[in-house]
Structure formats: structure tokens, C-alpha cells
Amino acid sequence: MTVSADLAGELTQLVGENGVETRPDVLHRLSRDFSWLSPILTRDLRPVTAAAGVRPASVAELVAVLGFAYQRGLAVTPRGAGTSNYGQSVPMVPGIVLDTTKLSGIHDIGKHDVVVEAGVTFADLENALAEHGREVAVMPSTVTSTVGGFLSGGNQGIGSIEFGSIWDGWVRELTVVGCVEDPAPVVVSGSSMNGHLHAYGTTGVIARARLLTAPKRDRTVLFAAFDSLAAATRAGRKLMDLPVPPRAIAIDDQAIWETFIPHDGHDGTVLLRAMLEVGTAEQGRTATVADGGRVTAIDDAAVRPMMSSVYNHSTLRAFRSDRGLAAVQIRGSAIVENEKEVRSTLPGSRIHLDGNAPRRFGKGYSGLLLSNWVDDATLENGIAALRAIGVVVVNPHTWLVGSHGGLEDYLAAAAAFDPRGLLNPGKLVPQCR
Known part of the structure; x- marks a missing residue:
């Protein structure tokens, strides 16, 4: 679809x-x-x-654009900074890309929360909150991600x-x-948000969010080498119960950590990193050593580097060293309990784990199993084998919203906020449209 002078003018x-924006090179990037x-997405996703x-540049302009798109029947692909890994912000139907990065207002910094517009990056939000002695409760490893982008495509984080x-x-x-005949900002909360979170913008465009904040804390990073994944995860689980919980815990096989950690001073098959409140660092050292860890450093300067090498950023760093990899998302105690079987499911397996505590599962680990890419059948068989031994697996090689659950909520929200199916078409599972 080539933009017409009339459309650009309107x-x-x-x-x-x-x-x-109508410049071809910029549109290609957007x-x-x-x-x-x-x-798989590189091969099958047809952008x-x-x-x-x-x-x-304002919520009022956002409302106007979505009303115009509805009247003209224009497909709209919302995006933030474009750091999404699963094709969330890739148009599949001709139309317009709705870039929300100019929605950059930070409002109502209170004692416990903040109202922020969709285009604010987490780096900018952290800086603004720091002036008030606060920090955002959860943020992605890509600190340049926008709030709207993360809430539309993310899940967990630091x-x-x-x-x-x-x-x-x-x-x-x-x-x-919504992309409706007469759009207006609608405030949703509680369970009503379920149809809009992690929805890739298919069920309405997030314009603002009210987010929980926490007291800003001084932090440091503890590095510890372990000879086994089991020992590292035991130690990390104990660290989760420190009086001030760690902001992040990451556990990596050497084949992963050596792509982003200087080798001097670090050894062992498995590396544990824990971002601790400074006052708990010595408790963390004691607990780590008790489970066989060799503490190789406690480094305040490592906080920022760690933030950009956890969760999917570990995938990004590994892929920059080896473009022949594929990843699946994994969770659960079976990863360690059946470690040998886990490592045998896919060729060249290497494990990255992040400590977290979603309400559904409680304190534990999710992460990534990286392996050598062979073909679809090898990956599918590996996923089936992982599930057979009790590992919770999410296949990230899909652009479909609702393929991993929550479909009823997404359907209901789409019916109300996008009755013509113009928002990011092709991303909600086929039966939704």
C-alpha cells in the first residue's frame, strides 16, 4: 500500500x-x-x-487517529520502541503504524504509584522517580522499552x-x-485489564498506565560460581527470602554467561548473579557460600550491566555471538529435577534462568533453553519431550495473541474496542477474527 497525498494530508x-512519516526507509524501520x-519468525512472518x-503527541491526537482509522477502514499497528521479539509491532496488513513514543508525559508521582503515558521509556521513568526517592516496581531488561510496549508485549522483568x-x-x-466509531479514553482496572495486557495492541491502544512504585534502594550485584545448576538454584531460592528481596537473580550456563561477563575472576560451570539491596549483601554472601558457591565479586558498578543481560536480553546477547540458535521459554522445578533429560531434548542445549514469583506459580525460576537450530520438527519434538518430563514450556516462535491462554478475555476486549478488526490484524488467533 503506497501512501496517497490525500491520506498524508488528512x-x-x-x-x-x-x-x-512517509519516508520509505523510516517506514521500513517502523x-x-x-x-x-x-x-521461524524470520522465515514465516511476512511483514x-x-x-x-x-x-x-497527545492522548487527544491518539483518539483522533483511531477515529479516523475506523472511518477509513485503515489497519493500525501500534508500536513503542520496537524492541519486541515476537513480531508484535510488525504490520501484517497494509495500513498505518501508530508510533506512541511521543506520548511522553509522567504525571501524578505519588507515595505509592505514578501515572505515565505509553511512550515513556523505563529509563526516563526511573530517572523521574529517583528524584522522589521511588522506583518502578517492575521493569523490562530493555530499559529503553516504552511503558505501553512492555505492557502490550511483556510479562515479567526486573x-x-x-x-x-x-x-x-x-x-x-x-x-x-479503541478503534471505534466514536473513540474516547476508557479507564480499566482489576480483572478488566486482562484483555489489554500482553495483547499486542489488538484490543485497544494503551494510552496511559498507573503503575506501582517502591522505595528506591541502593543495590549491588553478587557474582558466584557453582559447579552445578542444582546448587546455584538452591542458593538463589534462599536469596529470594532475604529481608529485602533481590531485584533480580540470573543463573547461566557458561556457554551463555561468557558472552557478556568478563572471564577474569569468574569460573565454574554455572554463574549466579543476584542484584541485592546493599544492606543484605553480606547475608547473601553467607547464604551463597553455604550452598557451595564461590563468591567472585560483589560489585556496585555491575547493576546497570546486569539489567541489560537478564530475561530476553540474555537471548539477544547469546544470539549476537551465535546466530544459529533457537530459544524456548521454560519454567518449573522439573528443569533442575530432570536436568539431564532437559539438556538432551534439543541439540547444544544451554540454560538461562531468572528468579521471579508470579502469583500463579510462586517463587521459583523461569528462563530460556537455548539450542542449535536444526528445523521445525526438531524444535517441536524437543518441546514435546520437555513437557513430557514436567517442564512448563511457552513456544515463543509465534506472533499470535491468545495462543498461550487468556483467549476469552482478549475476545471480549476486542469485540468492545476493535469491532472492525483493524488493530494489529493477523495477531489475534484466527478464530478471533
């Missing part, structure tokens, strides 16, 4: 000349994300370069040991705008 009337991390990019996942209460309320 969009310019809504958001101003600086709010409309129509891509990090789905190249998946060999369509948008006809125009639109950057509303802080999830203490506060859980996006469904566990630290998202207090959302302001959502």
Missing part, C-alpha cells in the same frame, strides 16, 4: 506535519522489530511495510521476585483507546 491535519531472534507512520508479573497487581489501571 493525517497531517490530525497530528501536524511532524507527526506523519515496520520491523526484533523478531529476527526467531528462525508489510506500512503506508504511513503516525506519531500522536523486580518480579518481589512484585510478580503484569497480572499480579503492580499495574494499577490502564487508559485504553
